[in-house]
Amino acid sequence: RGHHWLSDEYYYHQCLSSKSIFILTDLRCMLLTYDDVLNHWKVDWSHVYLDIEKIPEVLDAGQGMGITFSAYMDPNRGASKFFKNRRKKNRVIIVPSREETKWLYLEFVKRLEQLH
16 A cells, blocks of 8 residues: 555556566556565656656667656655756666567557557
């Protein structure tokens, strides 16, 4: 039960490793990582779809294929709230297999197109 459980509806997830999961909801995408010390999952980063600048691109990484995209940071979170301009952040998601990358890419783009 995170702080997105009231506003978001789960859509799809992809296990990237034993300690990281990429999740798509109806409003946002997010990367969850497992914290061994506290023994729980936490949101490493999240972006609402409207903050994603353009359609993601597929890249061929050495350890698997990946998806890359740029998104604006939320100006009300972290250090961003002290600056007036919104910073852009590049994100890369490395997926273990080609089939899973294609599936995740299609689902990701479908979510973006529904909201743009």
